[in-house]
Amino acid sequence: MRLSLLAPALLLAxxxxxxxxxxxxxANNCSACHQAHGEGIEGAFPKLAGNAFVQGDPKAVAETLLNGRGGMPSFKDQLKDDELSAIISTVRSSWGNTAPPIPPKTFTAIRNGAVPVPAKPTPGH
Structure with missing residues (x-):
């Protein structure tokens, strides 16, 4: 009985x-391709500074980080949801970008299939 009374105090401490x-x-996961200041490499890796997609629909951005796109790798097995949130929230508020953060719960919901993500455009559309 005593232990159960101490448990909340231990959590607070x-x-x-x-x-x-x-x-x-x-810097550790993205800058090799997208460069330290989000300028990308023309013809190879998209610029993140001023990028409309990066600043757009949070679900589409989160799904892209989790599953990759084009030559971009999937990060779902390498990074946790709070880490992905921290990265993209930094990108969405750096280099002139002004989009709000994407919370970890968005990544969790997409991982669990709880949030439908917008369909990716088909080539040529």
Whole structure:
């Protein structure tokens, strides 16, 4: 009985986990292709600075990070939802981009199939 009374106090005393650092995660996972300042490499990797897609529909952006697109790798097996959220939220608010963050719960919902994502355009459309 005593242990159950102490459990809430132990939880309050535990140090808070630090949120993932989106800038560091971007540098380690994305900057080789998209470059440190989001300028990309023309003809190879899209520019993220001022990119309408990156600043657009959060579900489509989250689905792309999870599953990849074109030459972009899938990150669903390498990064956790809070890490993906930190990366894309940094991108969406850097280099002149002004889109709001995408919370980890969006990635979780897409992983679990709970959120329908917009269909990708077919080539030529």
């Amino acid at each position: 535990a140090p808070a986990l630090a949120a993932p650092d989106g800038a560091s995660l971007f």
